[in-house]
Amino acid sequence: MKNPASSASSYKMSDLEREKLKLVVDYSFAQSLPEIWPIAAQKFANAIALHDPHSKPEIVLTYAQLYQQIQQFATGLQANGLLSLTQSDDSSDPPRVALISDNSYRWMIADQGIMMAGAADVVRSSAAETEELLYIIEHSGSTVLVVEDVKTLKKLGDRLLKLPIQLIVLLTDEQLETFGEIKVLNFSQVMAAGTSQELKSANQNHNTLATLLYTSGTTGKPKGVRLTHGNLLHQLTTLGAVIQPHVGDIALSILPTWHTFGRTAEYYVLSQGCHQIYTTIRYIKQDFKDFKPQYMIGVPRLLESVYEGVQKKFREQPANKQKLVNNLLEFSQRHIQGKGIWQGLVLKPHPPALGEKLLGGLQAIIYWPLHFLGEKLVYKTVREATGGRMKYFISGGGSLAMHLENFYQIVGLEILVGYGLTETSPVTHARRYWHNIRGSAGQPIPGTEAKIVDPETRQPLPVGKTGIVLLRGPQVMQGYYKNPEATKKAIDPEGWFDSGDLGWLTENNDLVLTGRQKDTIVLTNGENIEPQPIEDACLRSVYIDQIMLVGQDQRSLGALIVPNMEALKQWALSQNLQLVLPNETFSADHEQIKLDSKIVQELFRKELTREVQNRPGFRPDDRIGPLRLLEEPFSIENGMLTQTLKVRRPVVMERYRDMIDGMF
Secondary structure, three states, X not given: OOOOOOOOOEOOOOHHHHHHHOOOOOOOOOOOHHHHHHHHHHHHOOOEEEEEOOOOOOEEEEXXXXXXXXXXXXXXXXXXXXXXXXXXXXXXXXXXXEEEOOOOHHHHHHHHHHHHOOOEEEEEOOOOOHHHHHHHHHHHOOOEEEEOOHXXXXXXXXXXXXXXXXXXXXXXXXXXXXXXXXXXXXXXXXXXXXXXXXOOOOOOOOOOEEEEEEOOOOOOOOOEEEEEHHHHHHHHHHHHHOOOOOOOOEEEEOOOOOOHHHHHHHHHHHHOOOEEEEOOOOOHHHHHHHHOXXXXXXXXXXXXXXXXXXXXXXXXXXXXXXXXXHHXXXXXXXXHHHHHHHHOOOOOOOOOOHHHHHHHHHHHHHHHHHHHHHHHHHHHHHHHHOOOOOOEEEEOOOOOOHHHHHHHHHHOOOEEEEEEOHHHOOXXXXXXXXXXXXXXOEEEOOOOEEEEEOOOOOOEOOOOOOEEEEEEOOOOOOEEOOOHHHHHHHEOOOOOEEEEEEEEEOOOOOEEEEEEHHHOEEOOOOOEEOHHHHHHHHOOOOOEEEEEEEOOOOOOEEEEEEEOHHHHHHHHHHOOEEEOXXXXXXXXXXXXXXXXXXXXXXXXXXXXXXXXXXXXXXXXXXXXXXXXXXXXXXXXXXXXEOOOOOEOHHHHHHHOHHHHHHHO
């Protein structure tokens, strides 16, 4: 869909950003994503591209080898008739290939091999529910299925035989000749076929469909987001205005590669010659030490996990050392607050006045010696735990709580937050390291426009006023696959995409998000409450691991809380109490308490009251009334977290419907 000009102001690229773009490899000439690989192979030839230290055997691919294998996989698909297979519909799109798999180096080879062969891929996790996978394969009109392994194939079952799949490819080397009457090839067989003929060039351009990504579908059927080669290339050609990796810089890859954020991040770091290492939560601490990365791209929950690991070590120290650390963190907090005001990097609609800046500078100077002491005694050690060479943590996929923002700034680990959606490929905004306003989602990336409109009238709102965030730019999707009604609802005739997010803009075009329109909780007094900022504040408590606010059409807010069991057990021991949990033995020497006991409830009540009232912008309606403590964490496995570790509110609401009703 075209994006005609309008009266809305567009973010103008600064001279500094133009200079930064000159420092990265330019792919603006490319018409399709696969065109970057021969250039990367030529420029970075023997530099390491993909590295999986945890596979058996260990996998290391140079850029020359990566391009060769992508090309070979593409040719293997063509040799097995990819381009001649009968399409299941009359679409003018290229053939669709369903790619059902999770992170591996072979995922990247398959993904780019499919595109290089002239097809578009339809990607999803192999861990997704069977019904969802079958729906996606059928709805997309896929004629080829590339699947992680035999186990995943068998998970799809005989119902797959009723779909128009004509060829199945395994990303393993398992042997399986047919599935029903469908021909099955393993990875090695496709690669071997790729040596038998020359690759036929694909006729692709910026408007050609590159991939279909299906939304999670928490309400109704998932929608297929149509992203073109032009959408994806826009990311590669503009993110250099934000970060400028060097050849050989190490980036840890932990996000799902099929998810648009993790996927685009990998495309970008690989386009710049980085050394990408596949890691998991299980190995990440060791990989920090072994590989000393310069970049880590993740979601807020991952940064919360790293933070909690550091806090755990703090709690293990003697009481006098804990007090010293806490005091140093408090003094450093005042230092960085003053420094931010002096630099004009404050979360306000308008920059601070000169007098306010001078006072901020004075505050920064006064507390600098104590901050310096904290650097010598504590903060350097924290950085060394991440390898000691970290340039930037890149965070996206959700809001980052302010206590995390402050902590990482204090210890000297720079976080650059980005914003966007699957429908925007995904990045529309990002914080620059020279303009890093904590609490914001940053300024638009080049070529991107944003405006805030009133939810009711749809009229533009002035600086500082909260409304719905509308977005426009070359990265906005073509629309939803086979769903013109949803497309019309999401993108207006002028090309503005309705993000469904609520936020406001500063005078310098920094976007500040306040929540999701559909997540808003409306109390009986008519007050609208955005749960995310309050939840983020509550997560400052060491006793709260996860939290979700409830209270729609009630007199007050309520909270479902997953406790941090380790911290809670330590508290119980300090009170000469024994916390009784399922399947756990206990000593009769201590008074026995349970999660629903009065003393535990009082602890969490005090924690919630303190953190909510200390939150900037606190209002009486923000107070949390009834609460319930949950023994089962929100997780991907039980369906209460998305693959990017965001709480699926509708799923949690349905799961605990009776409990929530009982709270009120």
